[in-house]
Amino acid sequence: MAEYLVCSEEEIADGGRRVVACGEREIGIFRVKGALHAWHNMCPHRQGPICQGRIYPEVIEPVDEKGEVRTLLYNEENMHVACPWHGWEFNLETGSNAGPAKYRLHRAELAIREGQIYVVL
Amino acid sequence: MDISNKDRARELPVQQIDVFTDTRDILAHANRAAKKRGFEDWLICDVDAHHTETISWHELVQYIEDPVIRHQAMLFHDEKMGTASYGLNGDMGLKYQDVGGRIPHQAGIREKVDDGVHRDVTLSRRAMSALGVDYMVLFPTPMLTLGLHPQPEMEVYLGRAYNRWLIDKVLSKDDRLKTLAYLPFNVPKEAERTIEEFSGQPGVIGFCVPSVRHKAVHHNDYMRIYAMLEERNLPIAFHAAYHWQDQSLATINRFLGMHALGFVWCNMVHMTNWILNGIPERFPKLKSIWVESGLAWIPFLMQRLDDQYLMRPSEAPQLKKLPSEYMRENCWYTTQPMETVNMKALQLTLEMINAESQLLFASDWPHFDFDLPQEIYDLPFLSEQAKRNILGLNAAKLFNLDPTPRKTL
Ligand code: FES
Numbered sequence: 001m002a003e004y005l006v007c008s009e010e011e012i013a014d015g016g017r018r019v020v021a022c023g024e025r026e027i028g029i030f031r032v033k034g035a036l037h038a039w040h041n042m043c044p045h046r047q048g049p050i051c052q053g054r055i056y057p058e059v060i061e062p063v064d065e066k067g068e069v070r071t072l073l074y075n076e077e078n079m080h081v082a083c084p085w086h087g088w089e090f091n092l093e094t095g096s097n098a099g100p101a102k103y104r105l106h107r108a109e110l111a112i113r114e115g116q117i118y119v120v121l
Numbered sequence: 122m123d124i125s126n127k128d129r130a131r132e133l134p135v136q137q138i139d140v141f142t143d144t145r146d147i148l149a150h151a152n153r154a155a156k157k158r159g160f161e162d163w164l165i166c167d168v169d170a171h172h173t174e175t176i177s178w179h180e181l182v183q184y185i186e187d188p189v190i191r192h193q194a195m196l197f198h199d200e201k202m203g204t205a206s207y208g209l210n211g212d213m214g215l216k217y218q219d220v221g222g223r224i225p226h227q228a229g230i231r232e233k234v235d236d237g238v239h240r241d242v243t244l245s246r247r248a249m250s251a252l253g254v255d256y257m258v259l260f261p262t263p264m265l266t267l268g269l270h271p272q273p274e275m276e277v278y279l280g281r282a283y284n285r286w287l288i289d290k291v292l293s294k295d296d297r298l299k300t301l302a303y304l305p306f307n308v309p310k311e312a313e314r315t316i317e318e319f320s321g322q323p324g325v326i327g328f329c330v331p332s333v334r335h336k337a338v339h340h341n342d343y344m345r346i347y348a349m350l351e352e353r354n355l356p357i358a359f360h361a362a363y364h365w366q367d368q369s370l371a372t373i374n375r376f377l378g379m380h381a382l383g384f385v386w387c388n389m390v391h392m393t394n395w396i397l398n399g400i401p402e403r404f405p406k407l408k409s410i411w412v413e414s415g416l417a418w419i420p421f422l423m424q425r426l427d428d429q430y431l432m433r434p435s436e437a438p439q440l441k442k443l444p445s446e447y448m449r450e451n452c453w454y455t456t457q458p459m460e461t462v463n464m465k466a467l468q469l470t471l472e473m474i475n476a477e478s479q480l481l482f483a484s485d486w487p488h489f490d491f492d493l494p495q496e497i498y499d500l501p502f503l504s505e506q507a508k509r510n511i512l513g514l515n516a517a518k519l520f521n522l523d524p525t526p527r528k529t530l
Contacts, residue, residue: 004130017137020130027130046493047150052138054223082223084138084147086490089223119130 006117012036015079019051020119026051027108027119032079032092038108038119039095048085050105056080056089058098140229144244144487147226148251154495155253156530164513164526165494167254169360169412169455169483172241172291173230174261174283178206180290184282208275211266215365217376218489227489239290245298248486253494255513255527258299258483259291260329260412265362268334273307280305284319292324297527299520301329301358301410309342316349326520327356327410332387333364339398347404356408356453356519361388380490388414389422392448396426399439401451408519410453413485416470417460423448423473449475453519455483456497456511458490468502477507481516 004022012018012031019028019041026041028051043050058078061069080089080098089098095105109120135146145152174181182194194207205213219228234240241259249257261283270276280303292298302319304312319325328350330338338359350357363370363383370386373379388411395401395409423445430437430444440447454474461467474480485491497503497511517524 002128004128006130019133019136021133022128022130026133042150046496047154049138049147049150052133052135054137054139054225056221056223082220084223084225087220087223 002121003111003118004121006119009036009112009115009117012117015055017051017055018117022119022121025121027121028052028081029110029117029119030055030081030092035093036110036112036117037092037095038110039090039092040106040108042106043083043085043088044097044103044105045083045086045088048083050081050083050088050090053082053084055092056082058091138225140225140231142225143232144226144230144247145251148248151493151495152251152253152530154493155251158495158498160253160494160498161528161530162526163253163494163509164517164524165252165254165528166256166258166482166513166516166520166522167249167252167484167486168258168410168481168516169260169457170245170248170257170486171260171262171488172245173263174287175206175209175263177239177241177286177290178209181282181286182207184285184289185278186281186285187278190278206263208279209263209267210270210275211263212365218380220489224489226487230487238294241291242294242298244487245291246295248484249297250528250530252484252486253528253530254484256297256299256516256522258301258326259287260301260360261303264303265331265360266333266364267303268306268331268336269364269366270307273305276307277305277311281311281315284315284322284325288319288322288324292322296324299324299326299522301325301327301356301360304328304330304346304357306330306334306343307336309346312343312346313349316346316353316355320353320355326522327358329358329360329412331362332359332391333362333367334387337394338391339394339400344403347400347407351404351407354406354521356410358410358412359388359391360412361385361414385414385418389418392422392452393426396444396447397430397437397440399437401447402439402441405451407451408453409451410455410481410519412455412483413457415458415460416454416456416474417466419448419454420466420470420473445473449473449479453479453481453515455481457483457485457492459492459496461496464501467500471503476503477510478515480511481519482512 017030029038041051057074057076079092082089097103111118179198185191197207234243236243284302361384426444
């Protein structure tokens with residue numbers, strides 16, 4: 001097991017990220033609703049740089065009681081990262097795909113000590 | 122825990138990929154994958170990649186042959202404000218390929234380019250080296266709907282200008298860049314002239330009919346074109362696209378649906394006419410390539426046409442074998458966008474089209490659904506020889522290219 005020092009905790013603000021190389025592996029560390037989440041920068045689709053994608057809120061389409069739709073909305077409760085290669089989207093907190101949950105990001109372990117963030121591989 | 126192995130993580134220079142990111146950074150993972158798979162020794166031909174010709178439209182219109190139209194076009198670009206490209210028809214703003222900015226390289230490639238050659242040469246070279254490609258066949262992008270132009274002569278002016286401009290500015294600068302030259306198919310006599318003029322020019326390895334058009338590929342007017350290509354041993358490609366003004370797709374409201382069907386529908390219609398009217402019987406050595414429709418449509422059409430043909434052979438009297446047999450013996454297909462969610466279906470598709478000899482790798486870079494050579498390499502059900510054929514050797518044979526790999530990874 002190896003540890004890699006990333007940065008101090010306050011360097012990643014809410015909604016921010018830090019994508020780093022730890023030896024041969026690349027890890028993206030994101031802060032969402034105050035908590036840190038780390039994912040391998042390897043999209044389950046075709047190994048694209050998922051953690052370097054743009055962040056969007058989940059898109060929803062509310063259906064009213066008559067079964068009709070009128071608009072698309074952003075749901076800020078679920079923040080997604082979209083892979084810059086082909087657009088696959090994943091929830092930044094759970095790592096699940098925006099569609100079928102069987103496609104998932106691979107989580108990396110973090111350790112926080114004395115205000116510093118470490119990736120544990 | 123081994124605390125002695127406490128390294129500093131290295132911050133990646135690109136934290137978020139956007140339209141300004143260098144192609145080599147966007148495709149850094151692809152390059153690593155190519156090295157890992159030992160692609161140095163593999164010939165890889167990318168039979169369908171793109172550039173955005175409209176970025177250079179002010180330059181391209183200078184190659185219009187007709188002096189009056191050329192003058193008008195140059196003034197248009199010098200003086201008009203807030204307009205599209207001179208003479209070009211198309212979908213204007215209905216271009217949602219980048220999924221609202223999620224796929225930046227589809228929206229725009231605005232990276233710094235200062236190598237002293239045309240930007241399209243530099244950008245293509247960067248993509249080739251990142252993907253591990255030896256030869257790249259370039260196609261235009263907005264011009265893929267030029268076949269619907271209300272003025273048939275404009276297809277001739279612009280198609281010819283495009284061919285001349287591309288050869289002069291791009292293809293003649295790097296002999297690894299190739300094209301299937303634009304055929305102004307709405308004016309058959311001009312298409313014949315195009316074949317005469319551009320066959321043998323630098324980088325021209327065949328001719329392309331952009332498939333979005335309402336012209337019957339079996340019309341007698343086109344037989345001379347097919348004979349000329351067959352005689353010269355040059356393939357004809359049908360490059361698919363979508364078009365929102367297509368009445369048969371008029372109810373589709375999501376780009377996803379439009380793209381899924383539009384890029385397939387135009388080639389299904391042409392292929393049906395191509396086979397049922399016996400073009401492969403009339404021109405048995407003519408090689409047709411079906412570009413950018415993916416692969417999943419082919420088994421459907423094979424089954425469908427075979428069944429219907431056997432019930433109504435009197436309506437296709439030129440056929441001596443099943444439609445599917447012509448489709449697997451006389452036709453070639455590019456891979457992209459290769460549908461991979463159901464691997465069993467893909468395996469059957471590759472068997473049905475005799476992929477070992479008929480399938481040609483294509484990336485479609487830089488579009489949103491681009492493919493990588495590794496996808497072919499990683500298929501669990503193909504022999505190494507089949508993979509080598511699909512990735513490059515089939516194309517080398519079809520286009521008469523030297524099969525020695527030329528890239529450095
Ligand atoms: S590699 Fe991420 S979407 Fe394709």
